[in-house]
Amino acid sequence: MSRSPDMVEHPRPRFAPWLMEPMLRNKGTYMKVALAAAMVNIFGLITSLFTMTVYDRVVPNNAITSLVALSIGLVVVVVFDFLLRILRAYFTDLAGADIDHDIGSRVFRRLVAIRLDQKKGSTGALTGMMRELETLRDFFASATMTALVDVPFIVVTLVFIAILGGPLVWVPLAAIPIVIGAGWLTRPALDRLSAKSMSEGLTKQSVLIETVGALEMVKTSGAARLLGRRWSAANVAHGDSSTRQRLVSTIAITVAASANTLSYAGTVVAGVFLIADHRLTTGALVACSILSGRAVQPLATIASLLSRLSATRASYKQINGMMETGSEEPGAGALRPVRFDGRIELRGIEFRYPGAAEKTLDGLNLVIPAGQRVALLGRIGSGKSTIARLILGLYPPQEGLVMIDGTDIRQYDPWAMRGLIGTALQEPVLLSGSVRENIVLARDGVDDAEMLRVSELSGAHSFMGRIANGYDLRLADRGEGLSGGQRQAISLARALAGKPQIIVFDEPTSAMDQASEAQLIGRLEAELQGRTLVLITHRPALLRLVDRIVVVENGRVVQDGPRDAVLKDLQRPRVAA
Numbered sequence: 001m002s003r004s005p006d007m008v009e010h011p012r013p014r015f016a017p018w019l020m021e022p023m024l025r026n027k028g029t030y031m032k033v034a035l036a037a038a039m040v041n042i043f044g045l046i047t048s049l050f051t052m053t054v055y056d057r058v059v060p061n062n063a064i065t066s067l068v069a070l071s072i073g074l075v076v077v078v079v080f081d082f083l084l085r086i087l088r089a090y091f092t093d094l095a096g097a098d099i100d101h102d103i104g105s106r107v108f109r110r111l112v113a114i115r116l117d118q119k120k121g122s123t124g125a126l127t128g129m130m131r132e133l134e135t136l137r138d139f140f141a142s143a144t145m146t147a148l149v150d151v152p153f154i155v156v157t158l159v160f161i162a163i164l165g166g167p168l169v170w171v172p173l174a175a176i177p178i179v180i181g182a183g184w185l186t187r188p189a190l191d192r193l194s195a196k197s198m199s200e201g202l203t204k205q206s207v208l209i210e211t212v213g214a215l216e217m218v219k220t221s222g223a224a225r226l227l228g229r230r231w232s233a234a235n236v237a238h239g240d241s242s243t244r245q246r247l248v249s250t251i252a253i254t255v256a257a258s259a260n261t262l263s264y265a266g267t268v269v270a271g272v273f274l275i276a277d278h279r280l281t282t283g284a285l286v287a288c289s290i291l292s293g294r295a296v297q298p299l300a301t302i303a304s305l306l307s308r309l310s311a312t313r314a315s316y317k318q319i320n321g322m323m324e325t326g327s328e329e330p331g332a333g334a335l336r337p338v339r340f341d342g343r344i345e346l347r348g349i350e351f352r353y354p355g356a357a358e359k360t361l362d363g364l365n366l367v368i369p370a371g372q373r374v375a376l377l378g379r380i381g382s383g384k385s386t387i388a389r390l391i392l393g394l395y396p397p398q399e400g401l402v403m404i405d406g407t408d409i410r411q412y413d414p415w416a417m418r419g420l421i422g423t424a425l426q427e428p429v430l431l432s433g434s435v436r437e438n439i440v441l442a443r444d445g446v447d448d449a450e451m452l453r454v455s456e457l458s459g460a461h462s463f464m465g466r467i468a469n470g471y472d473l474r475l476a477d478r479g480e481g482l483s484g485g486q487r488q489a490i491s492l493a494r495a496l497a498g499k500p501q502i503i504v505f506d507e508p509t510s511a512m513d514q515a516s517e518a519q520l521i522g523r524l525e526a527e528l529q530g531r532t533l534v535l536i537t538h539r540p541a542l543l544r545l546v547d548r549i550v551v552v553e554n555g556r557v558v559q560d561g562p563r564d565a566v567l568k569d570l571q572r573p574r575v576a577a
């Protein structure tokens with residue numbers, strides 16, 4: 001009788017697809033690793049048989065001819081063993097590098113697509129988490145794979161000992177539970193300490209990133225003392241938990257090492273009695289003592305892996321948390337517009353930032369017809385930049401709709417949609433690399449001619465032209481090496497490149513002098529004809545660019561009309577209530 005599909009339970013996979021898929025893709029390579037590892041184990045057994053034969057047959061009979069033959073055989077085994085070990089390491093690294101590359105790109109793609117309203121943790125914590133990928137890759141892709149192949153050979157080795165040495169097999173058998181027990185007993189403490197140590201490591205990283213990113217401010221505002229305190233507190237906490245974590249894992253690893261020695265020595269001691277009873281030859285004893293060490297050895301490796309398992313699990317949880325955070329990655333049915341007319345509508349918007357007590361936008365309605373140029377005015381903190389963020393789909397509103405060209409923007413592929421909107425936000429953030437790269441940003445359809453055109457428009461050309469190799473000038477992180485106004489001009493050029501039909505400018509000239517601003521406005525007037533402009537500004541001069549002014553207060557539109565009428569009204573002296 002066939003079961004209905006609904007009755008079939010689908011257990012949650014133990015590991016997430018971002019980890020499993022790249023590993024399974026390398027199945028073939030791991031099979032080769034397993035084969036090489038199996039051969040290496042078999043060679044180990046052969047070596048012990050060689051020793052036994054030498055002790056039992058060659059030494060008593062002084063059989064030099066046999067010794068030569070055996071030695072030649074052994075040399076062949078050693079050569080193969082050498083080659084297979086190298087191949088094993090090579091294939092493991094090959095698969096590791098492939099997995100690393102695959103997981104790395106998946107995690108990076110996800111990081112860029114992370115939904116800002118669901119993002120948790122500071123920049124430092126997020127970058128620290130990327131470092132955890134190393135721990136994860138190393139565990140899953142390298143060491144564990146090799147160790148796992150050795151495990152079945154524990155049984156084979158024990159069977160060999162039982163055949164050669166009979167009851168001697170009880171010695172390594174007794175050592176095995178000790179190793180496993182030490183591993184399991186220390187696990188809970190290790191789990192706890194690993195998670196603690198990792199989160200404290202991330203705190204350290206956060207302080208560091210914040211300090212390095214704001215070095216100029218740290219020096220000028222005297223923030224070094226505050227940050228120094230935070231750094232040493234994070235350092236002490238991290239040092240403390242790492243020391244404890246290492247201590248516990250050392251205990252487990254050392255128990256395994258001691259069990260290995262005990263197993264070897266115990267076999268020798270017990271073997272002496274068996275030889276006395278004529279139940280064992282000297283050669284068999286030597287072979288058994290070698291083999292008993294080999295039987296426990298993989299467990300020692302596993303004990304050390306178990307001690308790393310906790311750290312790996314903590315890293316896995318951390319990265320998986322990020323991978324499961326809401327993503328902007330578009331579904332299969334997402335719309336990918338190639339051009340906008342430029343009509344923007346915000347309908348009944350209620351918006352509160354995650355964790356904020358107050359609503360930032362409260363019942364906001366705004367329709368901007370295609371091709372209209374609108375300024376958003378309002379006091380600081382009134383919600384103007386938030387409106388821009390909502391139009392760009394950086395945050396979804398809790399209530400209401402944001403539409404472009406009559407379509408709810410949630411239906412658009414966010415990357416495709418933002419590619420059609422020219423955006424210059426309040427903080428002009430440049431990247432390391434050349435000025436050219438900063439303007440073009442590897443976008444299709446922005447060639448050198450377009451780059452020069454927009455640089456002239458934004459005013460960037462006036463200073464880039466004066467610098468030798470202007471556009472190939474390499475900038476340090478965040479565009480260090482350029483003035484605030486220069487950075488702003490480059491960020492404007494970036495926004496204008498490709499002639500987007502919709503432009504969103506947030507304080508685009510705040511760092512410019514009046515003359516540069518006036519020239520820019522003159523050039524933009526012609527450029528922005530027929531395009532939709534959302535301009536957020538406190539600078540009156542810029543209002544020349546717009547047809548309409550919308551005044552925002554406490555997240556609502558309180559005034560809206562043609563530019564001159566609203567300006568006149570705003571300039572009228574207010575009568576105190």
Ligand SMILES: Nc1ncnc2c1ncn2[C@@H]1O[C@H](COP(=O)(O)OP(=O)(O)OP(=O)(O)O)[C@@H](O)[C@H]1O
Binds near residue numbers: 378379386
């Ligand atoms: N990422 C954020 N998380 C939480 N609250 C935020 C965030 N960004 C802004 N806010 C809050 O939202 C409110 C509106 O901010 P917004 O940046 O939209 O103001 P604005 O009108 O653009 O101000 P300004 O003219 O100073 O740029 C502010 O009270 C601010 O505290």
